[in-house]
Amino acid sequence: MKLYFAPLEGVAGYIFRNAFVHHYCGADRYFTPFLSNPILSHKERNDVLPENNAASPLIPQILANNSEYFLEIAKTLKDLGYSEVNLNLGCPSGTVVSKKRGAGFLSVPDSLDTFLGEIFEKCPLKISLKTRIGMEDISEWSHLLEIFAKYPFSELIIHPRLRRELYGGSVHRDAFKTAFDYLVGKKGLSADKLVYNGDICSAEDFSSLTAEFPELTKVMIGRGALKNPEIFNILHGKGEIKNPKEKLDTFYAYHDELFDSYRNIMYGEKPVLFKMKELWGWFSEYAGLDAKELKSIRKASSFTAYTSTRRQFQTQAISALR
Ligand SMILES: Cc1cc2nc3c(=O)[nH]c(=O)nc-3n(C[C@H](O)[C@H](O)[C@H](O)COP(=O)(O)O)c2cc1C
Known part of the structure; x- marks a missing residue:
C-alpha cells in the first residue's frame, strides 16, 4: 500500500514537511498546499523550491479554473524540475468556491470538462486530480466521473464528501465504491489510479477501509498525520515507537524544529506563537496534554513563557514515566 501525505494549506508548508520527514517520515508522497497565482507569490515559490524541500517525492498542487493560469504555473514547476502536478477540485472555502475554483468548479461541469480538455492537451507534466464528490448532492457524482474518465489523469484522489459537508459528518464510502466500480470495473482503468x-x-480506520476495498493500493492521509505523526510508519507495518521516553523525545525534537524554523522565517513573536498554538490543537492528544495544559500553552504571550511551558510539559511527561 502506498500512503500519501495530503496537502494542508496553512499547516503543511515546507517548514512543516521538512520537520515531519526529519523526525517521522514514512509517507510515499507529499503534496504541497495549493498554488493559485500564475506568477508564484514569494510564499508559494519558497514552498516549491527544491532546495527548500526535504520531503520527496513532492507533488505541487494547483488551484485554477483558467487553463492559461494552470499552464503558466505548470511551466514554472517544470522549470523547477517537477514532472507531475495535482489539480485541486476539493477546496470548500467560501472565497474559493464563489469563484468556481476548488470544489466550486464541480458545480459547472461543462466548464470543468473544457478546462480539463485544454490542460490535458497542453500541459507537459503528468496531472493528477484531487476531488470531492460534488457540491450539494450525491447525484452530481456520476456525471463528474464520466467527465474524469475522458482524461488520462495519473491518479484520481477522491475525498468522498460534498462541498456542503466541509470536513464533518461521515464520508460517503459508497461514492468511492461507485467510482471504483465505474472506472476500474467498467472503464478498465488500473486500480492503482485511484x-x-x-x-x-488509526490502524482500525485503515483496516476497515482495506477490508471494504481489497483492491485499493493508495491512501492519502491529512489530519490523521497531524494528530499522530507516526501514522505512516504504523500503517506500513513498522509499528509505533515502543520506548515511551524515545517517543516523547522524538515528539519534542519535532516540535522544537518547527518552533526554531518558524522563528527563522517569521518576523516577531506573535505570528510564531500563533502558528505554534494552532499546531498544539492537532498535537495535544498525541503529546498527552489535557485541556488545562493546552490552555496554559495557549496563554503564553512571549517566547520565554512559551519555552518554559513546553519544557515543563516534557519534564512532567518524563517524570510520569518513572
Ligand atoms: C487545515 C487544512 C488544510 C487543507 N488544505 C488543502 C489544500 O491546500 N489542498 C487540498 O487539496 N486539500 C486541502 N485540505 C483537505 C485535505 O487535503 C484532505 O482532503 C481532508 O483533510 C480529508 O482528509 P483527512 O480526513 O485525511 O484529513 C485541507 C484540509 C485541512 C484540514
Missing part, C-alpha cells in the same frame, strides 16, 4: 482520502486516523 486514491482514497478521508478520515483515516
